Amino acid sequence: MGEMFQPRIVGFLCNWCSYAGADLAGANRLNVPSSITPIKVMCSSRLDPTLVLTALLRGADGVLVAGCHPGDCHYGEGNYYARRRLYLLKEVLAALGLEEDRLSLEWISASEGKRFADVASDFDRRIRELGPNPIRKRGQT
Amino acid sequence: MSEAPRGATIQSEEGPRALVPLLARALEKGTSDAVLLPLRTPGQDSYAFVLVKDPRLLRQADPLPPVQTVTGGRALSSLTRHGGGGVRILAVMRPCEARGAIELSKLGQVDLKDVTLITMDCPGTVPLQRFARGDLRPSAVGFADQDIRPICQVCDLSCAAVGDLHLGWGEGLAPILIPMDERGAEALLAMGLRAEGDTSEWRTTVSSRSQERRERREERLGQLRVASSGLDNLMVRLDSCINCHNCMRACPICYCRVCAFDIRRQERSANEVLDLAKARGSMRLPMDTLMFHLGRMNHMSLNCVSCGACEDACPAGVPIAQLFAMVSDRTQSAFKYRAGMDRQQRSPLITFLEKELEGEDGQRC
Ligand code: SF4
Ligand code: SF4
Ligand code: SF4
Ligand code: FES
Numbered sequence: 001m002g003e004m005f006q007p008r009i010v011g012f013l014c015n016w017c018s019y020a021g022a023d024l025a026g027a028n029r030l031n032v033p034s035s036i037t038p039i040k041v042m043c044s045s046r047l048d049p050t051l052v053l054t055a056l057l058r059g060a061d062g063v064l065v066a067g068c069h070p071g072d073c074h075y076g077e078g079n080y081y082a083r084r085r086l087y088l089l090k091e092v093l094a095a096l097g098l099e100e101d102r103l104s105l106e107w108i109s110a111s112e113g114k115r116f117a118d119v120a121s122d123f124d125r126r127i128r129e130l131g132p133n134p135i136r137k138r139g140q141t
Numbered sequence: 142m143s144e145a146p147r148g149a150t151i152q153s154e155e156g157p158r159a160l161v162p163l164l165a166r167a168l169e170k171g172t173s174d175a176v177l178l179p180l181r182t183p184g185q186d187s188y189a190f191v192l193v194k195d196p197r198l199l200r201q202a203d204p205l206p207p208v209q210t211v212t213g214g215r216a217l218s219s220l221t222r223h224g225g226g227g228v229r230i231l232a233v234m235r236p237c238e239a240r241g242a243i244e245l246s247k248l249g250q251v252d253l254k255d256v257t258l259i260t261m262d263c264p265g266t267v268p269l270q271r272f273a274r275g276d277l278r279p280s281a282v283g284f285a286d287q288d289i290r291p292i293c294q295v296c297d298l299s300c301a302a303v304g305d306l307h308l309g310w311g312e313g314l315a316p317i318l319i320p321m322d323e324r325g326a327e328a329l330l331a332m333g334l335r336a337e338g339d340t341s342e343w344r345t346t347v348s349s350r351s352q353e354r355r356e357r358r359e360e361r362l363g364q365l366r367v368a369s370s371g372l373d374n375l376m377v378r379l380d381s382c383i384n385c386h387n388c389m390r391a392c393p394i395c396y397c398r399v400c401a402f403d404i405r406r407q408e409r410s411a412n413e414v415l416d417l418a419k420a421r422g423s424m425r426l427p428m429d430t431l432m433f434h435l436g437r438m439n440h441m442s443l444n445c446v447s448c449g450a451c452e453d454a455c456p457a458g459v460p461i462a463q464l465f466a467m468v469s470d471r472t473q474s475a476f477k478y479r480a481g482m483d484r485q486q487r488s489p490l491i492t493f494l495e496k497e498l499e500g501e502d503g504q505r506c
Binding site: 050081083085091 | 366369370371372373374375376401418420421422423424425428430431432435436438439442443467468471472475476489490493494495497498
């Protein structure tokens with residue numbers, strides 16, 4: 001591969017916390033990797049893991065899901081369910097040797113602009129280390 | 142159960158068929174309204190689950206047929222999905238089928254309120270396709286390890302007493318009927334039997350058999366894991382899949398009327414596909430093979446009971462039940478859950494603990 005690998009990362013961010021956190025990071029002009037495409041969801045538990053799977057199978061190099069800290073979910077307990085669901089998806093991927101590290105769940109509050117920038121940069125770095133999603137080169141899925 | 146259960150020894154040479162006259166007696170006594178169990182079909186060469194009212198028809202019954210046709214959980218679901226309506230049923234099936242019924246009851250697809258589940262030690266079943274071709278006739282099925290399905294060969298729960306009443310008889314033991322709870326005890330009474338016998342011989346036999354099977358399961362599924370790990374290897378396993386989705390339709394757990402992974406729900410525009418083909422060099426159509434299998438594993442591997450119905454239904458020789466077993470063993474143990482084993486334990490995705498799943502470094506997910 002001649003050109004530098006530019007990861008494509010889908011970020012599913014909870015409206016009440018992480019999305020606002022991402023906003024704050026922008027307002028404070030913190031460095032946020034451009035590889036992340038943010039998608040707003042109303043709660044981390046509103047995200048159907050099937051969408052995460054779809055993103056990965058359609059060639060996303062990484063999926064970052066971010067929600068409110070435990071105890072802080074706007075709807076009470078959504079993030080606890082989200083944690084189980086995504087953990088399950090990770091276990092399925094891991095059982096099949098399918099690079100479960102391309103999926104990450106993080107807790108980021110609305111006031112944690114700095115934390116959003118750090119988490120995003122760190123995830124971007126880990127995905128760069130992993131390299132492109134091998135599915136991008138496959139004609140058979 | 143804290144105390145070791147006691148059982149009723151049955152004087153019979155017939156193994157599981159010893160159940161038949163007992164079921165007839167319970168039916169005649171009127172403590173149950175009907176028996177649901179596998180019967181030889183009129184053509185004599187297959188089996189089906191039948192709801193029997195007339196005790197005389199039980200003569201065609203074979204509580205433990207050599208093949209699995211429709212699974213017992215499925216049959217029970219078709220009967221009680223909208224509620225059992227107070228009909229008292231004795232439902233006779235293999236442990237994996239009963240576990241399917243139990244999972245389905247947690248999913249609101251089976252009503253166990255008036256059902257007495259009767260299970261028995263299971264020697265396995267032969268592959269449906271071999272049976273249907275006529276390679277193996279009912280009388281010729283000996284349940285030797287090389288004849289039974291690969292998924293049966295690694296079944297460590299073949300003697301799981303998940304029913305209210307369980308018939309122990311494997312490995313040459315005299316049949317012994319063991320009530321596992323109050324309801325099982327009532328059924329036993331209706332059969333005119335008393336649980337006075339010692340069950341220690343059965344328990345020792347079962348625990349050593351399960352241990353052997355557990356070891357074999359780990360070994361074989363471990364080999365499969367090595368052979369199927371990673372995108373390339375996994376696609377080799379799934380190569381011959383013809384996207385017929387039979388595996389989903391035959392699965393007792395997949396009850397959705399419309400599957401989220403139906404091909405028609407995922408069609409993309411020709412231009413989109415062309416773009417993909419351009420980027421990748423080529424594109425196999427339809428494109429949903431991996432999505433379908435991974436999606437199902439994500440939807441129901443926590444509830445998979447390793448019954449093998451999917452693999453029996455696969456026309457293309459995909460070792461789909463073994464792949465599911467490999468995945469579900471991992472996902473279920475991650476949530477300390479074993480599908481169909483504990484009626485009280487809630488299905489993992491509808492509950493949570495406040496502190497869990499966070500690794501040492503603060504994030505495991
Ligand atoms: S996936 Fe296969 S083995 Fe698992 S419950 Fe469904 S049919 Fe049985
Ligand atoms: S894979 Fe999911 S949507 Fe499809 S039938 Fe099974 S449980 Fe339903
Ligand atoms: S695995 Fe077998 S049964 Fe399932 S869709 Fe593929 S070919 Fe059909
Ligand atoms: S509202 Fe943010 S995770 Fe539920």
